[in-house]
Amino acid sequence: MKILLALDDTARAVDEALRLASEKGASLTALFVLDTGWSVYIGSDFLLGSTARSKFLEYTRDDELSQEQASLAAFRRQAEAAGVAFDIKTASGGRIAKEIIMEAAQGYDLLVMAAPFRRGLEVMRDAPSAILKAATCDVLFVRGGE
Amino acid sequence: MEERKGMAHILAIIPGLAVMIGTLYLLRTFVEPWMKEAVVFGQKGWLVQVLSLNYILLSIIAGIIYRNVFFGGKIPDWAEAGFRTTRLFIKSGVIMLGSLYTLQKLAKVGSIAILLISSFVFGTVFFVLWYGKRVGMDRSMIGVMGASCGVCGVSAAVATSPGVNAKPSEVALAIATILGFGIMTMFISPFIGKALALSDYQFGAWVGTGILNSGQVLATCLAFNPTFAPGTAVAYGEIWNVVRVISIPFVVFIITTWACKAEAAESCSTAGAQMKLSKVFMDRFPIFVLGFFGMTAMSSLGWLGAEGSNTLHLLRDVMSWIFGIGLVGQGAYIDIRELKRAGGKPLRVGLVAGTLKYVVALVVIMLFVSKDASF
């Protein structure tokens, strides 16, 4: 059995994925998707001057990169503590849900993720409902208070 | 999407651009003339006269429909590069708007605009600083909301965020709030303006002062009166807009300095600590405004033909096409589903500050700005 864990900024689903993986003896892959959608998100604004836009895009990129490191490091720590073998994958794209769906179609049996899913601009979107519609494997949403 | 180089880069623009131009062509040759004739509720041209559905609003609506209905919420890869040229078109349109003025006219209205705008900008900024603290927003987000409600909406939010170390996910909420509010005011302002019988001068001044996101000021003025000529709503509104845009670097500087003064300067980036006004100005000044003044200088010197001449007429016609093309693209950047998810404290602060500014501006304009056009 192959389990895919979609990492988000809250790390709410990590425990559940680790528990499932060790219970079923499944292989676990953690996926972190980096959001590159900011350029489109602020794309309509034409009043920005000089380098303000590129500075902001760099700022969001740096934020995304540090989030990536933090999420992956936290996951690694927890997985090693739980003694579960794991694999890490990263991807990037303007739509996080799309990247997750694409990865989940690569022969996984179960996708585990937090709902609501907090990753980059997903605050403004609804990854869980998009994934629920399009995912080809089983999906487990880990609910949690906001 | 992989990075393209050179010619391929430019060729990638064509499909999206073709969609924008084609849409505007259809709207202007078929849809708008039909709407002018169509009888709705027993009145000829009701759609245009009462709802202000002229080609300006129609192009934005067409863009919104593309993005939200046909494209299913995401600009597809084949059109993306083309739609990104929307900013180039709007900027070009704004530069060409400079030809509506002469330097004397600009000086005459400009001083009133500066007075009104600076009092509203600082009024709003201080209100947000106070209200944001009451609601319990953190300091960096108060800074972002203050800048965006005070000056130019999204542009100010984006220009301020890195300096005050605001969390991008919160900034996303703030942007959705401001954009959503701007779009709402864009559709209701022409209606209110006509109901209250505001003159073009009053309408331009009101919209220029009261609308949260400057990106929508021009479209709103054009929705009220789609003519490009001296003395129309867009001619007045644009002066207000230019003053606002120029003030962005100053407001960003003041807000960043304020945020940096926080206890232990927690919400302050290391670069912000020894920030200089000149540096902020260089990084944030919108250069295209210089082009606007260049056009004004050319028209003051009479290089563009006399007022009422066929040359100016053609120039303004070209201008209206450039704006229309850009506005289709602007609409395509509006994702209704994203806007609906705006929430949290940014939404609360944005709505309160935005509504207050919008209403107070209307009252001030109706009381103190006469209907008589000033040029």
Next chain:
Amino acid sequence: MSEKAKGKMTVFKTDRHEDAAAMVFVSLVVAAVLVYMAYVVPTVTIKPNQDGKVVAIKVQQDQEIKKGDLIYTFEYKDKKFVNGELQEKLATKDVLASTNGKVLTVGVKEGDMLKKGKTSIIVMDHEKGTLP
């Protein structure tokens, strides 16, 4: 890795480039319009920019006119806000030639009604190199 997350703008690197491009684009557009009007356009049709009624027409076919010559006078409803009240009164306005040239046809006569941007008042052949 560091490049993968960087959002792209248009073909431009920053807004500074984009602003410069917009200015170049506008210069080209303006230059094209001016050159077209000064040298290329075959004939110029003078149309009213307001609705109104022709009171007097001072040119005839084949007449050579100079810049500043009176072409026609028309009567229109002048709508103006005076002390906050919309006032309408009849006013007349002279329309002068903006360039030298030769009148090819005259399309209206005294007493004709004018439709803004529609009625053709005169068609003229303007002196090349001037802006009609």
